[in-house]
Amino acid sequence: MVPLLTSKAQRAACWTDRLGIPTPVQAPRAGCIGRHISIPSRPARKPPACLSVRKDAGAEEQAGESQPHEPAPETVLSSSSELHTSLTTAKAMATVRVDAFHVASTPCSPRGTFAGGPLARSSHLSDLVGEASGGGGLAAAGIGSKEPVSVLEKDEDTLAGVERAAKVYCQGELLHLVQTAGIFEDSKEFVDMPMRVDPEVVLARFQALLPALRRDTEVLRAFLTQYFTAPGSDLVEHVPPDHSDSPALLLSLADHAPYQRWAAELNHFWKQLCRKVSDDVFLNPQRYSILRRTHPVVIPGGRFRESYYWDSYWIVLGLLACDMKDTARGLVQNLLDDVANFGFVPNGGRIYYLNRSQPPLLSEMVLALVEHDPSGINEAFVSEALAVLEGEYRFWMQDGERAISVSPPPVRASTQSQTWTSSTPNTSQQAEPPAQQHVLNRYWTASIHPRPESFKEDLHHAGLADCAQGFYANIAAGAESGWDFSSRWISPCDKGEYALERITTTDIIPVDLNTFLYRMERNMARLHDYLLARQMGPGCGTPEAKAEPPRETRWKVPPDSRESWLSPKAQKFAEASAKRALAMDQLMWDQETGMWRDLWMPASGKGTSNLFTAAHFAFGEVRPASNFLPLWGRVLDNPTLCSVAPRRKLAALDGLARSGLIVAGGVRTTNVETKEQWDCPNAWSPIVHMIIDGLENLGAGDADRLARSLAKAWLESNYLGWASTGYMYEKYNGKVPGARGEGGEYYPQVGFGWTNGVVLHLLKTYGKFLKHEAAAPPSTESPAEQ
Numbered sequence: 001m002v003p004l005l006t007s008k009a010q011r012a013a014c015w016t017d018r019l020g021i022p023t024p025v026q027a028p029r030a031g032c033i034g035r036h037i038s039i040p041s042r043p044a045r046k047p048p049a050c051l052s053v054r055k056d057a058g059a060e061e062q063a064g065e066s067q068p069h070e071p072a073p074e075t076v077l078s079s080s081s082e083l084h085t086s087l088t089t090a091k092a093m094a095t096v097r098v099d100a101f102h103v104a105s106t107p108c109s110p111r112g113t114f115a116g117g118p119l120a121r122s123s124h125l126s127d128l129v130g131e132a133s134g135g136g137g138l139a140a141a142g143i144g145s146k147e148p149v150s151v152l153e154k155d156e157d158t159l160a161g162v163e164r165a166a167k168v169y170c171q172g173e174l175l176h177l178v179q180t181a182g183i184f185e186d187s188k189e190f191v192d193m194p195m196r197v198d199p200e201v202v203l204a205r206f207q208a209l210l211p212a213l214r215r216d217t218e219v220l221r222a223f224l225t226q227y228f229t230a231p232g233s234d235l236v237e238h239v240p241p242d243h244s245d246s247p248a249l250l251l252s253l254a255d256h257a258p259y260q261r262w263a264a265e266l267n268h269f270w271k272q273l274c275r276k277v278s279d280d281v282f283l284n285p286q287r288y289s290i291l292r293r294t295h296p297v298v299i300p301g302g303r304f305r306e307s308y309y310w311d312s313y314w315i316v317l318g319l320l321a322c323d324m325k326d327t328a329r330g331l332v333q334n335l336l337d338d339v340a341n342f343g344f345v346p347n348g349g350r351i352y353y354l355n356r357s358q359p360p361l362l363s364e365m366v367l368a369l370v371e372h373d374p375s376g377i378n379e380a381f382v383s384e385a386l387a388v389l390e391g392e393y394r395f396w397m398q399d400g401e402r403a404i405s406v407s408p409p410p411v412r413a414s415t416q417s418q419t420w421t422s423s424t425p426n427t428s429q430q431a432e433p434p435a436q437q438h439v440l441n442r443y444w445t446a447s448i449h450p451r452p453e454s455f456k457e458d459l460h461h462a463g464l465a466d467c468a469q470g471f472y473a474n475i476a477a478g479a480e481s482g483w484d485f486s487s488r489w490i491s492p493c494d495k496g497e498y499a500l501e502r503i504t505t506t507d508i509i510p511v512d513l514n515t516f517l518y519r520m521e522r523n524m525a526r527l528h529d530y531l532l533a534r535q536m537g538p539g540c541g542t543p544e545a546k547a548e549p550p551r552e553t554r555w556k557v558p559p560d561s562r563e564s565w566l567s568p569k570a571q572k573f574a575e576a577s578a579k580r581a582l583a584m585d586q587l588m589w590d591q592e593t594g595m596w597r598d599l600w601m602p603a604s605g606k607g608t609s610n611l612f613t614a615a616h617f618a619f620g621e622v623r624p625a626s627n628f629l630p631l632w633g634r635v636l637d638n639p640t641l642c643s644v645a646p647r648r649k650l651a652a653l654d655g656l657a658r659s660g661l662i663v664a665g666g667v668r669t670t671n672v673e674t675k676e677q678w679d680c681p682n683a684w685s686p687i688v689h690m691i692i693d694g695l696e697n698l699g700a701g702d703a704d705r706l707a708r709s710l711a712k713a714w715l716e717s718n719y720l721g722w723a724s725t726g727y728m729y730e731k732y733n734g735k736v737p738g739a740r741g742e743g744g745e746y747y748p749q750v751g752f753g754w755t756n757g758v759v760l761h762l763l764k765t766y767g768k769f770l771k772h773e774a775a776a777p778p779s780t781e782s783p784a785e786q
C-alpha cells in the first residue's frame with residue numbers, strides 16, 4: 001500500500017512551506033469549474049443515499065478485470081485508436097511497432113496554426129544520424145527516434161507500466177470527468193495522485209457506476225478518496241550522501257556574510273528538494289504517473305513534484321557549485337536513461353509529459369560534469385553518453401517534424417531591416433527558387449488532446465480556437481519550448497492582443513532552440529575528440545597537445561573554437577554546427593535591431609512546397625530575451641562566421657542595451673505585457689543566467705562589465721525576496737527587485753530548483769567580485785536602464 005502521508009521532514013511545516021512543497025491533500029478541495037466542450041457540466045449535488053460506489057476489492061484483484069464499457073456519448077478521448085501520444089510513445093519504444101499509432105495530421109490549419117503533416121524534409125542528415133532518421137509511422141506519431149538507443153538497456157517494466165497507467169492518467173472518461181468537475185483548483189493534482197489498486201481495477205470500478213453517477217461531483221470525490229492517494233507520495237525524501245553543510249563555496253563567501261548565510265540555506269535546500277522514487281513505484285509502476293528513476297532526482301518544488309528536463313541543467317550547475325558531483329551525475333544519468341527508454345528526454349518525469357521534450361540541454365549537462373571533474377569521469381561514461389546523445393540528436397532532427405528546411409526569401413536583401421508581422425503578406429508566391437537551403441528546428445508535437453495536467457484549461461481554450469486539434473498540438477509544442485506560455489508563440493489579433501487560443505508555436509523557428517542544438521552539435525564534436533584523446537593517451541597529436549603538457553591535454557575538453565577535428569564523428573558534428581551557425585546568421589540575424597529573431601512561417605500548414613521560402617521574422621513587436629541566447633551559445637565563435645563575428649558581437653551588445661529588456665531586477669523575458677508568465681515583467685533565472693554567461697564570454701566592448709552588473713542585480717533581487725519572505729521564487733518581477741513574478745495558468749511557485757541553482761552558480765562565479773563590497777542594500781537602479 002502506498003503511504004498516504006509523506007516523510008517526516010516533509011511534514012515539518014517550516015521547510016515544506018518555505019520550499020513550496022505541498023502537504024498531502026486529505027480531501028479534495030472544491031475549485032473553479034473549467035469550461036468543457038464535450039461533456040455538459042452538471043451542478044454539484046449531494047450523493048444520493050444509495051450511492052453505488054462499490055467497496056474496494058483490494059489490490060489483490062486481478063489486473064485486466066474489466067466491466068462492459070458504456071462510453072459517455074460525447075466523450076472524445078476514450079477511443080482506443082486515439083491513444084494519447086504519451087501512451088503510444090512508450091509503447092512504440094517498447095515494441096518498435098509502427099502500425100498502431102495515431103498519425104498526427106489534421107484537416108484544419110486555420111491561420112496556419114497547425115502544421116501536423118510532413119513538411120519540408122531535410123536532406124543532409126543521414127550521414128550524421130543514419131538512414132533510420134525521419135519518416136515512418138513512429139515519426140508521424142511524434143515519437144522521435146525510430147531506433148531505440150541500444151547502448152543503454154531499456155527498462156521494459158517501466159514501459160509496460162506506462163502503457164497501463166496511461167489509461168487512467170492520459171486518456172479516457174475518468175480523466176475527462178474528474179478534470180472538468182471542478183474538484184481541484186490545480187489540474188495537475190489529479191494526474192499526480194497514485195492509485196491504490198491497479199488501473200484496470202480503477203477503471204472497472206468506475207465503469208460499474210451508473211453513467212449519471214460518474215458525472216456527479218460528490219461521487220467522483222468519494223471515488224478518488226477510495227481509489228487514489230495523495231499527490232507526492234510516490235517520491236520520498238532523500239538526503240544525498242555527497243551533501244555537506246560546509247562546501248568550499250561557503251568559505252569563499254566569508255567576506256560577505258549575508259550572502260554566505262543565504263548560500264548556506266540554499267545549500268541546505270538541496271536536502272529538501274532531493275527525492276527518491278518510492279519502492280512501490282518499482283514494484284507497481286502501473287499505479288503511478290511518476291516515471292521510475294534509478295537515481296535520486298532534485299525537484300523544482302511546489303506543484304512541480306517531479307524532475308524537469310531543462311530545469312535540471314541549472315540544478316546541476318548549482319549542485320556542482322556545492323561540490324555534489326555524484327548527485328549531479330545521477331540526475332544526468334536519469335536523463336540518459338530516458339533517451340534509452342523513450343528515444344528522447346521527456347518534458348518532465350511523469351507519463352503525461354511523454355508527448356514532448358523540453359529545451360535540449362543534456363549535452364550541456366554531460367559537458368558540465370566532464371569539465372567539473374575530468375579525472376572522476378571515466379571513458380565508458382563519456383562514450384555511452386555520446387551514443388545516447390546521438391539518439392537524442394536523432395529525435396530533434398526528425399525531418400519534417402522538429403527539423404525543417406528553410407530558404408531565405410529572395411527578397412531578403414532588400415528587406416533585411418523589415419519588421420514582419422503576422423499580417424505581412426506572404427511573398428513566397430513571387431519568389432524565385434531559393435539559392436540555399438538550410439535546416440533549422442522548431443518545437444513540435446503530434447498531440448491532439450488536452451494536456452492531462454492542464455486539462456480544463458486546454459479544453460477551454462480549444463473551445464475558443466478555430467481548430468481544436470491544431471490548438472492542442474501548438475499548446476503542447478509551447479510547453480516543449482519551456483516558455484509556456486508567451487507572446488512569442490501567439491499570433492496577435494487585429495487589436496494587437498495575445499489570446500492563448502491563437503497559439504501557433506509550430507509555425508515559428510526559434511532562436512533559442514537553434515542555439516541549444518548548435519551547442520549540442522558543438523559539444524558532441526568536442527566530447528568526441530576529448531574521448532579520442534583520452535583513449536589514445538598522451539601526445540596523440542591534437543593541436544593542443546603541441547602547446548600543452550600531454551597529461552593536461554588528455555583531461556581537457558577541446559575549446560569551443562577548435563577548427564580541426566581528430567575524430568570523423570567530431571568532424572561531422574562540427575560541420576553540422578557550421579551549417580547551423582551560417583543559417584542562423586543568414587536567416588535570423590537582424591542588423592537593424594542588433595539581435596537574432598525568431599522566424600515565422602506563415603505557409604507552414606499549407607504543405608504545397610517542400611521548402612519554406614517565406615520565413616520572416618516572427619511577430620515584429622515582440623522582443624524576447626531569447627533573441628540574445630546565441631551569445632550564450634558562442635555561435636559567433638564558429639570559424640565559419642569569423643569574418644562577421646567582431647561586428648556582430650558589438651552590434652548585439654548594442655542591441656541588448658537598446659532592447660529595453662535590461663531592468664532593475666535583471667532581464668525581463670519580453671517587452672510585451674500579457675497575462676502569460678513568459679512575458680513582461682517576469683524575469684526567469686535560466687534566461688538571466690544565459691545572458692550573463694554570454695556577455696561574460698563575449699570578448700567585445702564592455703560586455704564583461706555588463707555581465708557582472710547583471711549578476712549583481714539578479715543576486716540582489718533574489719536575495720531581497722528571500723530575506724523578506726524566506727522564499728525562493730520560480731520567477732521574479734523584473735521591474736520590482738525581490739518581488740515574485742505572476743501570470744500564467746498556475747499559481748506562482750516557490751522552492752525552487754533552478755532559481756537556487758543559478759544563485760549558487762553565480763555566487764561561485766562572481767563571489768570574488770562581491771567579497772570586497774559591503775552588504776549594500778539592493779539597488780533600484782538598472783545597470784543599463786533605458
Ligand SMILES: OC[C@H]1O[C@H](O[C@H]2O[C@H](CO)[C@@H](O)[C@H](O)[C@H]2O)[C@H](O)[C@@H](O)[C@@H]1O
Binds near residue numbers: 188304308451453745
Ligand atoms: O503545468 C503547466 C506546465 O508546467 C510546466 O512548465 C513550467 O514549469 C517547469 C518546471 O519548472 C518549467 O520547466 C517550464 O519552463 C515552466 O513553464 C511544464 O514544463 C509544462 O509542460 C506544463 O504544461
